[in-house]
Amino acid sequence: MRQVRLLAVAPRPFDDELLSCWHWRVASHYSTSPQRVESWISGTLGVQSQDFSSRDFQPDRDLTRLWALACRTREADLDRLSLKSAGRPISSFVGDPLDRGVCPVCLDEDAEEGRDHYCRRSWVSVEAVVCPRHKTGLENNCARCFRSGLFQFRQTPAGVVRLFCRNCEKVVSARGFQRRDQAELVQVATAIRDAIAKGEPELDLIEMASRFFWAPTSDGAAYITSLGLPLPYGRRPSASTDIAPLTKLSPAWRAVTIAAIAELLFGMGSETKRLPSSARTAFSRFELKPTVPNPHAPLPAQLTSHLTPRPEPEYRKLASDIIRSQAWKSLPQKAGRERSRAIGRLMLRALNDG
Numbered sequence: 001m002r003q004v005r006l007l008a009v010a011p012r013p014f015d016d017e018l019l020s021c022w023h024w025r026v027a028s029h030y031s032t033s034p035q036r037v038e039s040w041i042s043g044t045l046g047v048q049s050q051d052f053s054s055r056d057f058q059p060d061r062d063l064t065r066l067w068a069l070a071c072r073t074r075e076a077d078l079d080r081l082s083l084k085s086a087g088r089p090i091s092s093f094v095g096d097p098l099d100r101g102v103c104p105v106c107l108d109e110d111a112e113e114g115r116d117h118y119c120r121r122s123w124v125s126v127e128a129v130v131c132p133r134h135k136t137g138l139e140n141n142c143a144r145c146f147r148s149g150l151f152q153f154r155q156t157p158a159g160v161v162r163l164f165c166r167n168c169e170k171v172v173s174a175r176g177f178q179r180r181d182q183a184e185l186v187q188v189a190t191a192i193r194d195a196i197a198k199g200e201p202e203l204d205l206i207e208m209a210s211r212f213f214w215a216p217t218s219d220g221a222a223y224i225t226s227l228g229l230p231l232p233y234g235r236r237p238s239a240s241t242d243i244a245p246l247t248k249l250s251p252a253w254r255a256v257t258i259a260a261i262a263e264l265l266f267g268m269g270s271e272t273k274r275l276p277s278s279a280r281t282a283f284s285r286f287e288l289k290p291t292v293p294n295p296h297a298p299l300p301a302q303l304t305s306h307l308t309p310r311p312e313p314e315y316r317k318l319a320s321d322i323i324r325s326q327a328w329k330s331l332p333q334k335a336g337r338e339r340s341r342a343i344g345r346l347m348l349r350a351l352n353d354g
Contacts, residue, residue: 005041010071011161014118019081020055020097021119021153026071028153028161038063041070052095056124057083083124091207091244092196093124094254098149100124101138101251103131104174107163116161117153117172126246127192129255135186136179138251143177144170148250184270185255188262195265207244209261212286214245224260227279228345231256318350 009029013022023034030037035050054060059082068075079085083093094100100123107117122128123138130137141148145168152166163172195202213224216239225236232252246254263269264283322328327346332339 003043004066004069005043006072007037007041007070010073011116012073013077013081014115015080016120016122017081018056018083018119018121018124019059019078022078022081023055023067024153025116025118025161026067028155031155037070038066042066052093053090057090057093081121083121086121088125088196089203091247092126092203094126094128094247096248099140099248099250101129101140102151102163102172103134103136103138104143104172105134105136105179106131107172108174111160111162111171111173114160117163118161125193125196126244126254127189127196127258129251129258130182130185130189132186132190135181135183136174137182137185137255140251142168142170142172143174144168185259188259188268191262191266191268192258205265206261207246208287209264209283210246210257211240211243212283213257213260214240214242215286216241223282224257227260227276228347229256229260229275230345322346322350 007026007030010026011022011029013019020034023037027034027037050060050063059078064078065075067073068078083090100119102119102123106120110117128138140151142150142165145165147165147167150166151163151172153161154164155161164170165172192206195206214222214237217223217226220239222237222239225231232250232255237249237253240248242248246257249257259268260275260279263275264280269275325346331342
């Protein structure tokens, strides 16, 4: 058996750390990647690149043993970092690091306590859109340059590892930027997490609801974008026929989706983010369709959105009701994008509930 090379510097893994994050923290002390570290400690070239399943969900046993020996840590301590130990299916985790978020307040606490930045395992769950401790949304974009998906672990001159934005070269931090309190979203995320933990049939319902909201309508757009809900700014994701669309959404879009799912399945709605009654009717029809047999199979049919014009008097009545409503009186006074978007939401809500 080839002798394993030992690493001179190998930080201990944190109890709630993601395994691949620990790999990157170790590699950052040598300004390299986990794959190159594996090649060096094994004494072989061209170590096969690992995907999410073999890196975090069900790690390769030989590689785990290799890392444990090289870093002089117990193999059992690394086994506990795998997501498989959480007792949840792989479809309940976000596989692509670009679609995961981090809590900048947690990272600031890491720095204040003199430890490396590190990614928590809980941040990989599909419902992980908000930090339950700090009640702030998880972020995958830089608060300074607004670029997304460009975070990278690097060692600083002080010898500690920090998460940097590769675009503006700044450390990811919450300092200097006010975050909105997301206590209501914490309750939603907790409800979704508890339902997923119960397994079937709750998990099946959540996955079905996510497919429902992201199924394409007859015009090709995702159904969730047609419901008059407050949506994140920026480019809208495409409609999906994947069996688990939540796994491929950014934190902001997952937040909108799980809030809609929580209202649809558990009645956890709010006045500002209310689903139209037509969505429940559409979901009842969607439930009757055959289930998707495998992760790569398309959904059996699209959600259709037929345009049926109403009588002119009905449109006039809807417009009159909107103008007399309290929501109309609460519109922003200054003309602009915010007022136009608010009027659009009122119109969609009236049409969907009509």
